Amino acid sequence: MPADPYASQGRETDPEWVRARTQAEIDSELAAWADAPMWTGAGAELDAPDIDAGPPTEPMPVASPAEADPPPIDYSWLYREPGSSQARPVHVLDRPRDIEPASIEPVSIEPPAPVRPHRRGHAVLASVLGLALCLSLGGGAAMVAFGNLGARHTAPSAPADDAPAGPVPGQVWEGNLTPIGPVTAEADCVVPAAKDAAGKPVAYDAANAVDGDPATAWRCDRSSDVAISFTVPEDQQIASVGLINGYAKVDQTDGSKRYGEYRRILRVTWTLPDGSTVDQDLVDGDQTMQDVRVPVSQGGRITLNISRVTNPGSASATRDAVVISDVAINGPQG
Structure with missing residues (x-):
């Protein structure tokens, strides 16, 4: 089947297509044009000689191949020595690239000037020599003055916020x-x-x-309706009271412990000079001073009423008694 004579229409300007055509294909296509019917549509004005002329005797023009790449740009001027028009033999590059300088001139750095020593050492030496001179001359006053130069002065400390205020009558004192x-x-x-x-x-x-001696005691041979009174100077304040709730004595002859032989006191009521009362519970077996804080009151008469006691520890009739070895009455300090 003859080649399609219209197959190449519209592609004559395509250089790639033109290059790919062989001479045999071109000749075959030209031969196909000889047998192709001519277009005689409306508006066609063809003369008979033009119709009978036949196919062109010259082959179709072939587009010239694409232009070759332009020659590389010569950048040799970048490598010329300063002040010279003659370039060093270098490889011609297709494009410029970062060029490091051919040489770097050394830079001389001057060493820093020597630092002069601080004169503080001379001042200290002079001070030491002056002090030695004062001591050798017996200048005690000068020595004191010299020492005061560096003395650190501090303001008097303010009282701590948590320091207790002065005792207030009717309130319990928490201080010493x-x-x-x-x-x-x-x-x-x-x-x-x-x-x-x-x-x-x-x-x-x-x-x-x-009397402050636990080996001596006050004794009452009954267990109920027992009381003892104390008098404190009226110009003093009372802040706490206490007692040893038994006979805390050890007999020096036979080593007998009198505390467990007599009754021990378990509960008392203190009546203060201002009429207020304070109840106190005591621990059986504790032979030390057991005290309690009371509302601050002015000195005067204090009454101790014994309301509860233990049974005697001995079956002897002479041990059925209430005994107090010692009483302590304290005031606020400060």
């Missing part, structure tokens, strides 16, 4: 305590003097409760 006195004692129930294991007489007067 101090013993007050002299304190006197009296009671309507007092046992006559007796004898210890060595046969020595032992007194049980009320004053023994405020």
Whole structure:
């Protein structure tokens, strides 16, 4: 089947298509044009000679191949020595690239000037020499003045925020305590003097409760309706009261412990000079001073009422008694 004579229409200007055509294909296409019917549509004005002329005797023009790439640009001027028009032999590059300088001239750096030593050492030396001179001359006043030059002055410290304020009557004092006195004692129930294991007489007067000696005691031979009173100077304040709730004595002759033989006090009521009362519970077996804070009151008469006691620890009739070895009355300190 002859080649389509119209197959190449519209592609004559395509250089790639033109290059791919062989001479045989071109000749075959030209031969196909000889047998192709001519277009004689409306408006066609063809003369008979033109119709009978036949196909062209010359081959179809072939587009020239694409232009070759332009020659590379010569950048050799970049490599010329300064002040010279002659370029060094270098490879011609297709495009410029970052060029490092051919050489770098060394830069000389001057060393820093020597730093002059600080003169503080001279001043210290001079001060030391001056002090030595003052000492050698007996200048005690000069030495004191020299020492005061560096003295650090501080403002007096303000009282701490948590420091307790002064005692307020009727309020419990939470600060430090101090013993007050002299304190006197009296009671309507007092046992006559007796004898210890060595046969020595032992007194049980009320004053023994405020003498500060736990080996002496006030004693009452009954267990109910028992009271003892104390008097504190009126110019002193009362902040706490306490007692040893038994006979805290060890007999020096036979080593008998008197605390467990007698009754021990478990509960008392303190009546203060201003009429206020404070109840106190005590611990059986504790032979130390057991005290309690009370609302601050001015000195005067204090009454101790005993409301609860234990049974005696001994079956002896002489041990059925209430005994207090010592009483402590303290005031606010500060």
